[in-house]
Amino acid sequence: MIEVDDFDRALLRALQRDANQSAGALGREIGMSQPATWRRIRRLQEAGAIKGRRLHLDAEALGFGVTVFLGVKLATKGRVSLDDFERAVSAIPEIQKIEHVLGFYDYRLRVVARDLSDFERVLRRRIMTLPGAGEVEANVLLSEERRPGPL
Numbered sequence: 001m002i003e004v005d006d007f008d009r010a011l012l013r014a015l016q017r018d019a020n021q022s023a024g025a026l027g028r029e030i031g032m033s034q035p036a037t038w039r040r041i042r043r044l045q046e047a048g049a050i051k052g053r054r055l056h057l058d059a060e061a062l063g064f065g066v067t068v069f070l071g072v073k074l075a076t077k078g079r080v081s082l083d084d085f086e087r088a089v090s091a092i093p094e095i096q097k098i099e100h101v102l103g104f105y106d107y108r109l110r111v112v113a114r115d116l117s118d119f120e121r122v123l124r125r126r127i128m129t130l131p132g133a134g135e136v137e138a139n140v141l142l143s144e145e146r147r148p149g150p151l
Contacts, residue, residue: 002047007032011040015050059096064112066119067141070127071105073134080132082106088130094122105137116140 004012010030014021021029027037044050059067074085082100089098089109097110111127113119127133 002044002049004044004049008040008044011037012044012049015041059112063114064094066113066115067144068111068113068119069139069141070107070109070111070123071135071137071139072107072109072127073104073136074106074132075134085130085132089127092122092126094126105135 007030011026011032014026014029022034023038023041024034026041027034030037032040041050059065074080074082085107086098086100089095089107094111094113095109096112097108099108100106101108109127111119111122113122123136123138128136
């Protein structure tokens with residue numbers, strides 16, 4: 001675990017709001033020089049506190065108006081390996097996120113689709129045919145709010 005001070009926290013909050021800012025702009029926002037800000041970013045990256053700067057795409061603007069969270073329980077018959085399931089589920093482009101979880105379900109998937117009939121097609125033809133797929137529970141996303149987190 002890395003030790004963070006008030007400048008690091010301010011830097012992380014600023015990056016959460018907009019990870020595309022330059023080190024100079026971030027430094028001005030938190031009251032540090034560009035070189036000092038860049039050194040802190042590198043230190044936080046090397047420590048694993050910052051894992052890349054990802055592009056956030058708006059699924060709805062790209063024509064994917066439905067987001068569904070699926071809980072997937074692997075079938076016990078056939079005993080498929082977790083690696084086999086993860087490899088197969090990773091090949092489905094509509095699945096944005098795959099989380100291996102502890103609880104009633106083995107996996108939690110974030111799936112996007114153009115509409116509900118498109119989701120049904122993805123579910124029936126792609127997800128339910130995965131090796132080891134057993135019980136599935138779907139929760140349709142109604143709205144989403146991004147929160148900055150504990151920092």
